[in-house]
């Protein structure tokens with residue numbers, strides 16, 4: 408296999424990219440996307456502010472552009488994300504508890520129904536835990552007004568809306584064993600033991616020199632998988648360049664392949680110039696869509712040439 412997608416498929420995995428609708432008019436962007444990737448995540452277009460800018464009024468056109476592009480080329484689509492404290496339209500934070508509860512459930516239901524049966528995995532709840540050593544929940548309108556139960560409620564609503572979608576909890580700084588990942592682990596274990604519907608945990612995997620690929624990355628993915636959920640690497644990017652970056656990327660891919668239930672990897676963008684990081688070169692393609700050493704390392708770790 409000589410593409411990321413084909414090599415990953417040979418390992419029974421998908422290989423995805425975050426895509427922004429405003430780049431879909433760029434020929435090289437589309438050519439690289441269509442050649443290399445088997446899964447797509449909308450970088451911003453399926454977030455709450457994009458889909459439901461005012462209460463009860465949904466706008467799917469940008470999201471559908473990405474969705475239709477992917478589907479027409481046989482790619483899978485990851486849904487990102489239904490309930491998140493960020494990129495939340497102003498009207499949501501103004502609601503009282505009971506309105507907020509119905510708005511959350513309605514948002515999940517409307518969005519998942521629009522794509523019913525067509526999204527392989529949904530990030531139902533994103534980034535609900537604090538950084539640092541507390542293991543506590545992050546303050547958000549959902550947490551503050553609905554309490555700890557909002558995550559469970561979101562997952563139950565999601566299962567009812569689209570029983571075929573894998574339902575994921577997704578977060579960052581949970582890639583190694585630490586207080587934050589322990590807190591997520593405890594929640595997932597509790598959900599599994601009580602029959603709360605959860606199918607997967609997403610590990611964003613935004614790495615940089617201050618937050619490098621953890622040495623216990625594989626072990627952490629494995630302990631979650633052992634709870635009976637799939638694990639997915641959902642937003643991979645690694646600050647750096649040259650051989651050091653390539654080695655890191657290869658290590659991430661090998662960690663996923665070593666965990667049977669690690670079902671796929673998504674990189675958070677295609678060329679460096681479109682990365683959410685304003686500076687740096689964290690992705691697999693340079694600004695001219697040339698393959699970087701990191702690309703070669705990923706392809707080779709996937710068994711491709």
Ligand code: G3I
Nearest residue numbers: 425450451487488493494533579611613642675682683684
């Ligand atoms: O669309 C508006 C545009 O109309 C406006 O003129 C412009 C001016 O700033 O802003 C545009 O919105 C920006 C949006 O990206 C689309 O480009 C926002 O300012 C900007 O904040 C937003 O950044 C996104 C970020 O999430 C917001 O939280 C990044 O593109 C996106 O890569 C990033 O993705 C997140 C994941 O969803 C969750 N995990 C972390 C990851 C990286 O931060």
